[in-house]
Amino acid sequence: MTASPAQRQINDVEREIGTSVELFSGGGGLAMAMHRAGFRHLLLNEFNHRACATLRSNLAVKFDPAAEPPKSLDDRWPLIEGDVRGVDFADLAGDVDVVAGGVPCQPFSLGGAHRGHLDERNMWPELLRCVRETRPRVIVAENVKGLLRTSFDPYWQYILRQIDSPFEERVDGESWEDHDKRLIKAKRSTTDDLAEHYDVHFKLVNAADYGVPQVRWRVFIVAFRKDLGVTWDFPEATHSAASLIAAQADGSYWEEHGLDRREPVFTTPNSGSLDLPRWQTLRDAIGNLPDPIERSEFAGYTHHVGWPGARIYAGHTPNYLDKPAKTVKAGVHGVPGGESVLLRDDGSIRYLTVREVARVMTFPDTWTLDGPRGEQMRQLGNAVPVELAHAILDSVATALRPTLTTA
Known part of the structure; x- marks a missing residue:
């Protein structure tokens, strides 16, 4: 073996x-x-x-x-x-x-x-x-x-x-x-x-x-x-919410990502020690991935396939790049609360790809998942x-x- x-x-x-x-x-x-x-x-x-x-x-x-x-x-x-x-x-x-x-x-x-x-x-x-x-x-x-x-x-x-x-x-x-x-x-x-x-x-x-x-x-x-x-x-x-709040407030978070300084996006809960590394955000997890191509596999990234039809509405709000992601759930895209929707920097929205969700679950990029998108997302949501x-x-x-x- x-x-x-x-x-x-x-x-x-x-x-x-x-x-x-x-x-x-x-x-x-x-x-x-x-x-x-x-x-x-x-x-x-x-x-x-x-x-x-x-x-x-x-x-x-x-x-x-x-x-x-x-x-x-x-x-x-x-x-x-x-x-x-x-x-x-x-x-x-x-x-x-x-x-x-x-x-x-x-x-x-x-x-x-x-x-x-x-x-x-x-x-x-x-x-x-x-x-x-x-x-x-x-x-x-x-x-x-x-x-x-x-x-x-x-x-x-x-x-x-x-x-x-x-x-x-x-x-x-x-x-x-x-x-x-x-x-x-x-x-x-x-x-x-x-x-x-x-x-x-x-x-x-x-x-x-x-x-x-x-x-x-x-x-x-x-x-x-x-x-x-x-x-x-x-x-x-090992990581602290308070440190993320501080890093966004003092500008070091934005500088780390090569962005102009912004108002803090993550403000609550203010917990944990400032001596610990900050909480990781969705941008930390997926920021170096290319934008997915709808319904096509992006060369070099398994499962990084775009999916059309994302929406936001009352009670179905998106993930923000500069916060930790919402809890990944075992659904394709219709899970309540908008857990699979991403709000991008330009104000547009899209669904997270399977590869992006795998990164949120801290699986390595080498890890492949079997089945259609729905089955892959279900495995990640249950993991x-x-x-x-x-x-x-x-x-x-x-x-x-x-x-x-x-x-």
Whole structure:
């Protein structure tokens, strides 16, 4: 399984830290971030056939049970295509350092039907099954801000308790409420095997605080196995809104982009430390790309194709070049709020191209996406921003390294 040119370009890791299994891989944002942090993928799983084609067109290869498992970070990522409920992870027991997944967010998304645990797309039980079958050192999960809605709080607390005690398995016919009572009792126990419990951390983070040119709030869960004795907390923000406000006010931002000084465009929220680099803007992300040609591929830039028909109106406002982009959503161009529309310097508007949205999600230009425009945009809208995930996973790798060298 020889590395592709794209993989060699992405391989900016110092050395391997450990191994990983990733579920719900989608378009590959979290998988790439894990790879960059030094985790060798033993297995990926994804259901959507377009997303699977995207993964295979870049760094993945269809899983072959007769093949040797990956031996280095340069090997391609084995991908099982299909429903996770049909995947047996038991053969990997004891070999997996991290189980990770951007659990499908539709059941808890503010843009979805809000059915939570009643939604058949609720895949938290499958993530936990993978944990039980592989016994990883660390669990990493990502989901939408809507998971923290007040109406979902009882089930959210139940999710956290399941991650704390994943081997206290729910039995057939048991309601989740009754299972939760057993989990609360298990958490209080002082006689349980520490290797079957996890120290659970969660945090609502804004991708813009970690160098992503987009305001995107997401919940991350990181849980270390208790027997490892790891002390860990989420990494501090690396970028600051206050620094962007200051740079536009003092003119350095405009000078950096070769523009005449203007009134500040970004003024709120005034948060973060002035000692940190500024938030990244849409202009930072896409400013060096040529204007797309409508319905034609621009030479040298994959997926940089113009698309006609952009409009703005009340409640459907555009992205501004000198602010972070709005949250990328899983739609072609008709998503509410104008998240795919760009206001240019001359006052005209157009749709963002797929390549521009990929840059907003911090995918490299070498990353290709399968399917028509709508499918490509859906993959990006459902993805985890690479730089956000990498900031968290790099911190996880640093904390995990001593436990691997002493194992």
